[in-house]
Amino acid sequence: MPHPHRMQPKFPWRYLLLVVVPLVVAVAMSRHGLPIAEVMTTAPASATAPAAGDAHGPLASPLARFLLQLLVVLCVAKGAGWLLRRFGQPAVIGEMAAGLLLGPLLFGALAPQVQGWLFAPESLGALGMVSQLGVLMFLFVAGAELDLSSLNGRRGFALLVSHAGIALPFLCGVLLAFALFAEHAPPGVGFAGFALFMGVSLSITAFPVLLRILSDRGIAQTAMGRIAIACAALGDASAWCLLAVIVATVQANGWTTAAVSLAGTLLFAVAVLALARPWISRREITVEREGRALIALLLLALACALVTEALGIHALFGAFLAGIAVSGNARLRHLLVERVEPFAISLLLPLFFAMTGLRLRVDGWQASDLLLGVVVIAVATLGKGAGTWLAARSAGMGNTDALRLGALMNTRGLMELIVLNLGYEMGLIGDRLFAVLVIMALVTTAMTGPLLDLIERRARR
Numbered sequence: 001m002p003h004p005h006r007m008q009p010k011f012p013w014r015y016l017l018l019v020v021v022p023l024v025v026a027v028a029m030s031r032h033g034l035p036i037a038e039v040m041t042t043a044p045a046s047a048t049a050p051a052a053g054d055a056h057g058p059l060a061s062p063l064a065r066f067l068l069q070l071l072v073v074l075c076v077a078k079g080a081g082w083l084l085r086r087f088g089q090p091a092v093i094g095e096m097a098a099g100l101l102l103g104p105l106l107f108g109a110l111a112p113q114v115q116g117w118l119f120a121p122e123s124l125g126a127l128g129m130v131s132q133l134g135v136l137m138f139l140f141v142a143g144a145e146l147d148l149s150s151l152n153g154r155r156g157f158a159l160l161v162s163h164a165g166i167a168l169p170f171l172c173g174v175l176l177a178f179a180l181f182a183e184h185a186p187p188g189v190g191f192a193g194f195a196l197f198m199g200v201s202l203s204i205t206a207f208p209v210l211l212r213i214l215s216d217r218g219i220a221q222t223a224m225g226r227i228a229i230a231c232a233a234l235g236d237a238s239a240w241c242l243l244a245v246i247v248a249t250v251q252a253n254g255w256t257t258a259a260v261s262l263a264g265t266l267l268f269a270v271a272v273l274a275l276a277r278p279w280i281s282r283r284e285i286t287v288e289r290e291g292r293a294l295i296a297l298l299l300l301a302l303a304c305a306l307v308t309e310a311l312g313i314h315a316l317f318g319a320f321l322a323g324i325a326v327s328g329n330a331r332l333r334h335l336l337v338e339r340v341e342p343f344a345i346s347l348l349l350p351l352f353f354a355m356t357g358l359r360l361r362v363d364g365w366q367a368s369d370l371l372l373g374v375v376v377i378a379v380a381t382l383g384k385g386a387g388t389w390l391a392a393r394s395a396g397m398g399n400t401d402a403l404r405l406g407a408l409m410n411t412r413g414l415m416e417l418i419v420l421n422l423g424y425e426m427g428l429i430g431d432r433l434f435a436v437l438v439i440m441a442l443v444t445t446a447m448t449g450p451l452l453d454l455i456e457r458r459a460r461r
Helices: 012-032 036-042 062-086 091-105 112-118 125-144 155-184 191-201 207-216 223-251 255-282 287-310 315-326 330-359 367-394 399-409 413-425 431-460
Strands: none
Touching (some): 062 125, 091 413, 125 287, 125 330, 125 413, 155 191, 155 223, 155 367, 155 399, 155 431, 191 223, 207 223, 207 399, 207 431, 223 255, 223 315, 223 399, 223 413, 287 330, 330 431, 367 399, 413 431
């Protein structure tokens, strides 16, 4: 009998020939082929090969289509993020832009048939649900990152600056609504709901994106960085409370229903912040219990999201509230940032950007819409910057630092897209205005870095 070592095959082609090829042929014949005799007697072999778009093709199953969508979205988003980082912008701006370009704005214009097949409306159900889960997890982490202890010693300043940075652009948005209501409000929407939403959409500051801009510039731990973080944290929480009131008012059938919904949400928020947050803050988590703690945190986020959705507000508010409840425990906050945030930002949020881009409709655009986009960007930037600058100067901050703070508070980013999608789903804004406001969110976020550079050059001179 030959020695065992001498019986080892010397060439990998033997394995390919004797194992891989028969299996591949068998699977192919069983899935797509016909018996040889039938093929020879009825039709040529080419006639039995399924087309790529055929109902029985290899990409016809819902799972295959979803995986292909996921692959395309992630590749385009990460490529655009890498490209934008080369130009000194945060990667999230490139991912936001990539999501918009996958819709009718670029992909649909260059290859309408391919885009229409890949992102067919009937195939977007799974993509939409997963993207909503990504937004929930993102807001959960964003709420956890709101370290309210950072307000110690600067609570009065942060309250004044953040609320002034909301009030003035909110007023500008309401005034802008007078000019836009007749042409851009969907049928059946009252002026109050439209105007209030316009005010909120111009008032948002993207706290998580702001953190990344400060970290990329190495100023997160400076005095300016800590002040900006405190103002953005308080402003974010205040803006979401204001948005919750507007959502409850608009979605309710009457003032009684709205009052009940708001009262229930307020009681739930008080219970979470007054009872759950102190208890969570006192918990000490060992390394061995991190896995169980993470599962408990995710269940908390989903439960809070379910409660606020049932109360008629929105699931997003519950996830954000759950994050604030966790924010008092530094160990749990670090656990979320380390374990959940990379998954939500890297995998799930690009799907949300893609869904936002697929909602854009540019076929009815006119030259006046481009002018409207310029006006909205100017009003949003001036309102946010001027409100922040005036409040900071009145509190004794120097002119250059007040300008820096105004530029940082003008960062809207992902938070703005979440708000805009919420308003679009509720029917408060139409297709054309939705596209204009989405572009405004992208432009004002991308402006932050160049504005800071301009202020620095001016200060050096």
